[in-house]
Amino acid sequence: MWFYEKKTQYPVKIKKTDPRMAKYILSQYGGPDGELAASLRYLSQRYAMPTPEAIATLNDIGTEELAHFEMIGSMVYQLTKDASIEQIKATDNGVYYTDHDKGIYPSTGTGVPFNAAYIQSKGDPMADIHEDMAAEQKARATYEHLLDLADDPDVMEPLKFLREREIVHFQRFGEVMDKLQEYLNSKKYF
Amino acid sequence: MSDNRTEMLNQIRAIEFMAVELNLYLDTHPNDQRALNEYNYYTRQLMGAKNEYERRYGPLSNFGGSFSRYPWQWIEEPWPWQQDIIPD
Ligand SMILES: [Fe+2]
Numbered sequence: 001m002w003f004y005e006k007k008t009q010y011p012v013k014i015k016k017t018d019p020r021m022a023k024y025i026l027s028q029y030g031g032p033d034g035e036l037a038a039s040l041r042y043l044s045q046r047y048a049m050p051t052p053e054a055i056a057t058l059n060d061i062g063t064e065e066l067a068h069f070e071m072i073g074s075m076v077y078q079l080t081k082d083a084s085i086e087q088i089k090a091t092d093n094g095v096y097y098t099d100h101d102k103g104i105y106p107s108t109g110t111g112v113p114f115n116a117a118y119i120q121s122k123g124d125p126m127a128d129i130h131e132d133m134a135a136e137q138k139a140r141a142t143y144e145h146l147l148d149l150a151d152d153p154d155v156m157e158p159l160k161f162l163r164e165r166e167i168v169h170f171q172r173f174g175e176v177m178d179k180l181q182e183y184l185n186s187k188k189y190f
Numbered sequence: 191m192s193d194n195r196t197e198m199l200n201q202i203r204a205i206e207f208m209a210v211e212l213n214l215y216l217d218t219h220p221n222d223q224r225a226l227n228e229y230n231y232y233t234r235q236l237m238g239a240k241n242e243y244e245r246r247y248g249p250l251s252n253f254g255g256s257f258s259r260y261p262w263q264w265i266e267e268p269w270p271w272q273q274d275i276i277p278d
Contacts, residue, residue, distance in 0.1 A: 056265040
């Protein structure tokens with residue numbers, strides 16, 4: 001069972017409207033290497049994991065990713081809530097506006113809806129944990145791309161925090177992989 | 191209070207369900223004092239029941255929501271979907 005806590009994990013307080021940056025960031029909400037995909041991937045894969053460390057790590061990182069999903073949604077909201085129609089048109093966000101106005105919709109910045117085909121749940125612990133390590137690297141790279149595109153410190157600080165978290169997650173998944181390897185080897189011999 | 195693990199969990203579920211229901215009701219009836227009193231009553235009950243459960247069987251929540259003894263108890267099985275290994 002889940003509980004909601006009424007705060008973001010890291011502060012999100014963006015004062016400057018910037019629908020263009022919102023469009024770039026939205027991909028981390030509902031795009032291929034985004035936080036929703038990450039959370040659903042780990043929370044779905046945990047059932048097939050054979051060791052308590054692997055289950056706990058997927059459970060907990062899958063939960064933390066939901067907090068990141070909220071941070072990204074908050075960023076997109078704050079970047080767009082005061083945008084004028086002129087600003088939306090000027091930043092080529094009109095297509096998104098047609099379907100969603102200022103609603104926050106899980107999609108890429110160009111409007112491709114979230115798709116579970118972004119993730120896998122293979123039932124094979126080694127295959128899944130390798131996917132997870134790759135996913136963390138891809139998310140890390142995405143945050144670096146977003147940091148290239150950003151210039152407002154209010155936007156950059158949460159992005160930096162999220163980038164750091166991907167590095168920590170990658171590290172933890174690497175440790176899980178080593179332990180899974182030990183476990184699978186020991187099963188082979190006994 | 192029961193000292194049977196499954197029974198304690200069911201007790202927590204029952205109290206928590208009251209809290210969930212009252213919470214949703216209060217979301218659309220924030221001025222209902224009677225419902226609010228009940229919500230606070232069940233919230234206190236729930237805290238007590240969870241404390242008691244955790245004292246015996248280890249943490250119910252992660253990320254600073256529960257204490258752990260050594261070694262880190264959070265990874266201990268059973269997980270909720272492992273019904274087959276939950277002792278009665
Ligand atoms: Fe992550």
